[in-house]
């Protein structure tokens with residue numbers, strides 16, 4: 001049987017980076033096995049629906065290069081892929097459970113349910129719920145006659161359909177990552193499957209769709225593990241075989257304690273969403289994309305948050321990931337979200353970028369092709385984000401207004417003061433102001449005056465940039481041009497004495 005997996009987000013806001021990792025692991029698993037990756041939008045909870053969230057999810061997957069084989073915009077054999085458009089299907093299957101006696105109608109009002117809960121709490125019942133015991137005191141197919149039930153439905157009385165959870169049944173299933181999970185049915189309540197408005201709950205829609213869409217493996221976040229026993233019961237009620245389950249470990253806070261939240265991003269000054277998101281109130285949440293992370297870096301970073309290749313290898317292209325990935329190598333314990341690691345990957349992928357491509361990116365910032373190409377040569381190996389190729393060298397755009405005092409105290413010494421006018425003299429006659437010509441002029445000229453160039457280079461850097469360290473000085477001199485360099489040295493001589 002060929003592998004079919006799905007990513008099934010609910011469009012309730014921007015996709016959290018943990019959701020992106022879930023999507024990635026599904027995608028990799030599908031690719032590894034030559035199977036299908038399906039996007040299904042689980043939007044049956046209308047009260048939590050957020051405008052633009054579906055589009056955001058699709059754009060995020062697209063940015064990261066996770067194309068889906070079936071889904072809302074691309075179609076497929078099982079259209080529609082948006083659950084809100086599959087209402088009749090769920091109603092049909094809920095009816096099937098009613099007919100087979102695996103589910104029942106319940107007519108209790110909100111007040112009646114609240115009263116039941118209060119009564120159970122007063123009686124100090126551990127886990128007050130609507131279940132095989134308490135259902136016998138409520139208004140439903142168990143306590144009303146067939147005729148009464150039919151009459152209520154005929155009269156349009158609001159009602160839900162609940163799963164008849166068996167009284168005593170052991171639920172056992174093997175999770176690929178967590179191993180055996182054993183739960184007793186007495187701990188599960190008679191979950192609502194179809195709500196009064198005719199919409200399914202998450203549980204019903206999820207199981208019906210996974211079955212109808214031929215999903216072979218359910219790979220999802222650990223927060224869904226408590227729902228899995230109920231899902232197994234639902235598969236049993238329908239008489240269907242359940243897919244394999246794999247519940248992924250949580251993404252943990254940078255300190256390693258507790259689940260990573262949006263607040264952690266604010267506190268730690270890093271994004272927890274793939275792309276920027278603006279909510280209805282205009283509040284903006286930053287995204288990896290807008291922060292300047294390359295898709296390759298985000299993918300590589302996420303791939304190792306919960307999975308390990310079993311080797312020391314850390315750098316993986318998408319293709320390498322597809323080959324190396326396996327559910328067997330997913331860790332049980334949570335993965336600490338370490339943004340420094342993401343930055344390290346970004347650095348790596350910038351270094352690995354083609355110079356011409358990088359220069360094109362930089363050109364969008366400086367609008368000067370020659371400058372962009374030089375900036376890339378100068379800065380490529382020194383930055384974490386592409387924008388830093390420009391922002392880290394402000395002195396290439398504006399002459400320094402002040403000079404680093406500590407460096408000046410140390411390096412602007414008598415030798416430097418003696419050397420500067422000589423350097424100006426050596427640079428002045430150069431016609432073609434290239435790094436090579438500048439270098440040989442200085443390295444041949446200074447020793448003739450008994451000055452070792454190495455002794456005054458930091459002073460020259462200080463004069464030209466205002467700071468004591470930075471990228472290749474010769475290339476910067478070339479980029480600034482002869483007149484500018486000489487003007488800056490003269491200015492420094494005036495300021496620093």
Ligand code: GLU
Nearest residue numbers: 008009010042206220224
């Ligand atoms: N709609 C659920 C979510 O938002 C899907 C959970 C699952 O994969 O079963 O995560």
